[in-house]
Amino acid sequence: MSTILSGKEVVKSLKEKIKEKLNKLNSVPKLGIYLKTDDDPARVYSNSIVKKAKKVGIDAQIIEVDPNITHEDFEKLYKDTEGSFDGVIFQRPFPKNVDINLINNIIDPKKDIDSVSSYNLGKIIQSNNIIAPATAVAVIDILKYYDIPLKGANVAIIGRSVSVGRPLVMLLLQEHVTPTVCHTKTKDIPSITKNADIVVVSAGRPKLLTKEYFTTESIVIDVGINVLEGKIVGDVDFDDVVDSVKAITPVPGGVGTVTTYRLLLNLLEVMDA
Amino acid sequence: MSTILSGKEVVKSLKEKIKEKLNKLNSVPKLGIYLKTDDDPARVYSNSIVKKAKKVGIDAQIIEVDPNITHEDFEKLYKDTEGSFDGVIFQRPFPKNVDINLINNIIDPKKDIDSVSSYNLGKIIQSNNIIAPATAVAVIDILKYYDIPLKGANVAIIGRSVSVGRPLVMLLLQEHVTPTVCHTKTKDIPSITKNADIVVVSAGRPKLLTKEYFTTESIVIDVGINVLEGKIVGDVDFDDVVDSVKAITPVPGGVGTVTTYRLLLNLLEVMDA
Numbered sequence: 001m002s003t004i005l006s007g008k009e010v011v012k013s014l015k016e017k018i019k020e021k022l023n024k025l026n027s028v029p030k031l032g033i034y035l036k037t038d039d040d041p042a043r044v045y046s047n048s049i050v051k052k053a054k055k056v057g058i059d060a061q062i063i064e065v066d067p068n069i070t071h072e073d074f075e076k077l078y079k080d081t082e083g084s085f086d087g088v089i090f091q092r093p094f095p096k097n098v099d100i101n102l103i104n105n106i107i108d109p110k111k112d113i114d115s116v117s118s119y120n121l122g123k124i125i126q127s128n129n130i131i132a133p134a135t136a137v138a139v140i141d142i143l144k145y146y147d148i149p150l151k152g153a154n155v156a157i158i159g160r161s162v163s164v165g166r167p168l169v170m171l172l173l174q175e176h177v178t179p180t181v182c183h184t185k186t187k188d189i190p191s192i193t194k195n196a197d198i199v200v201v202s203a204g205r206p207k208l209l210t211k212e213y214f215t216t217e218s219i220v221i222d223v224g225i226n227v228l229e230g231k232i233v234g235d236v237d238f239d240d241v242v243d244s245v246k247a248i249t250p251v252p253g254g255v256g257t258v259t260t261y262r263l264l265l266n267l268l269e270v271m272d273a
Numbered sequence: 274m275s276t277i278l279s280g281k282e283v284v285k286s287l288k289e290k291i292k293e294k295l296n297k298l299n300s301v302p303k304l305g306i307y308l309k310t311d312d313d314p315a316r317v318y319s320n321s322i323v324k325k326a327k328k329v330g331i332d333a334q335i336i337e338v339d340p341n342i343t344h345e346d347f348e349k350l351y352k353d354t355e356g357s358f359d360g361v362i363f364q365r366p367f368p369k370n371v372d373i374n375l376i377n378n379i380i381d382p383k384k385d386i387d388s389v390s391s392y393n394l395g396k397i398i399q400s401n402n403i404i405a406p407a408t409a410v411a412v413i414d415i416l417k418y419y420d421i422p423l424k425g426a427n428v429a430i431i432g433r434s435v436s437v438g439r440p441l442v443m444l445l446l447q448e449h450v451t452p453t454v455c456h457t458k459t460k461d462i463p464s465i466t467k468n469a470d471i472v473v474v475s476a477g478r479p480k481l482l483t484k485e486y487f488t489t490e491s492i493v494i495d496v497g498i499n500v501l502e503g504k505i506v507g508d509v510d511f512d513d514v515v516d517s518v519k520a521i522t523p524v525p526g527g528v529g530t531v532t533t534y535r536l537l538l539n540l541l542e543v544m545d546a
Contacts, residue, residue, distance in 0.1 A: 101399070104392070117395065118392050118394075118395030118396045118398075118399060118401070119377070119392045119395055120391075121391075121394075121395035121398045121399065122390065122394030122396075122397075122398070125391075125394045125397075125398070125435060125440065126391060126394065126435055127435075128374045128391070151458055152459065152460050154460070160446050162398060162399055162400075166398045166443060167398065169442055169454070170439060173439065173456075176456070176458040178454065178455055178456070178458070178460070178465070179453070179454055180451065180452070180453040181442070181452055182451055183446070183449070183451070185424055185425045185451070186451040187427070187451070192451070
């Protein structure tokens with residue numbers, strides 16, 4: 001039986017850090033979540049952020065965004081409302097007419113707590129970032145909490161998204177990891193994952209990775225959150241893999257759980273900067 | 274005997290592109306090179322840019338920078354002079370009192386043709402860049418010129434600098450490569466380079482890589498420029514390696530040669546944007 005790398009344990013330590021930072025503030029931090037009104041999973045996630053934020057003492061609010069809003073109107077909506085918040089998130093998926101490549105012209109990098117702006121992403125390349133996309137940092141949070149050696153480790157990342165895989169390469173280089181990024185065009189992924197000490201899976205496809213991808217020494221971090229037959233499952237086939245690897249994060253209760261608190265901590269980090 | 278991937282051939286094709294872009298302009302583009310006065314290699318390189326620029330029809334000028342200039346005075350010098358230029362380079366090494374982490378507050382991303390600003394680096398992560406650090410793009414230029422297959426290729430990058438290794442990972446992901454980044458903390462680099470189709474070496478140490486790192490199928494791109502016993506040599510021990518790999522770039526006459534013209538092309542790209 002593998003070690004289960006529970007996100008709940010990591011959350012406890014992040015809550016402590018959040019509490020410390022909140023104690024230094026004289027006001028209640030305000031978080032704005034811009035949410036397209038017609039996306040149910042995004043609403044479930046946003047509601048859960050609001051609830052968790054309230055519990056730790058952060059005031060998070062949802063700003064309802066019409067799915068058909070024009071780019072210009074979204075920009076105006078943002079400019080009219082950003083003053084009320086210390087940090088903001090543009091919940092994915094964005095409204096279809098909002099040009100994601102022009103998000104930089106809208107969002108204030110100082111309030112961009114999930115690091116979607118070019119400016120904040122570039123600072124990660126420069127190792128000069130105070131924050132990074134919350135999901136990518138949650139992976140690092142879990143690895144560090146469980147004292148998994150990073151310096152010199154070979155890490156295979158499955159998935160090259162702008163919100164996870166790509167910034168994670170840079171964060172792992174800051175930790176002196178040797179990272180390899182695999183994706184749909186990669187030849188023979190198992191030969192790479194089997195040679196890695198740690199495998200981070202962010203492929204966006206349910207139960208894609210089975211035990212053939214791993215060895216008994218593999219440490220598996222599953223970033224995936226998918227709904228399959230009414231159940232939330234990861235990108236790793238947990239039941240198939242759990243007895244044949246060294247350690248694995250569960251889904252739910254793994255990276256996703258940590259991500260929300262990392263996001264709240266990111267808010268306090270930018271307020272502190 | 275390996276194929277020698279000469280930079281000179283690539284330069285010819287870049288010069289064609291430069292000529293095409295220049296023909297569409299009504300003015301002579303102006304490039305400003307901010308150069309610390311006491312660094313001889315940087316001056317040699319800057320003079321060579323000026324000379325090559327003039328030959329293709331670009332007016333490049335060196336702005337002399339006192340090695341002891343304060344950060345504030347450098348910022349003022351830049352603000353007072355940037356209006357004269359369509360693009361600028363801050364030649365490395367920077368003056369010791371100039372805070373590289375605040376360069377973003379100085380340079381205009383629209384004129385930042387070697388992509389040193391956070392904003393321009395972040396756009397590379399987002400695959401929304403029109404330019405990237407010239408040396409990193411020069412590597413891609415060489416691979417593409419010689420029709421070396423990139424999609425699905427395993428590429429080992431030796432070196433994780435902000436100007437080469439890190440942006441190169443992102444550029445290679447745009448080409449559907451599977452990249453691995455090696456560095457001083459990497460365990461068993463030869464096991465990684467021997468499994469790669471292409472090895473890009475940017476370690477900054479003369480003749481570091483010998484034939485033990487490669488196979489007869491290796492394609493080797495040497496980014497290094499070092500002076501050893503009065504001679505310019507790469508990071509790869511060319512004489513040791515040349516008969517035992519599939520293809521290799523020479524030093525000099527390889528990546529460095531291409532980089533200058535890519536920089537000039539970057540200037541025209543930002544003017545076109």
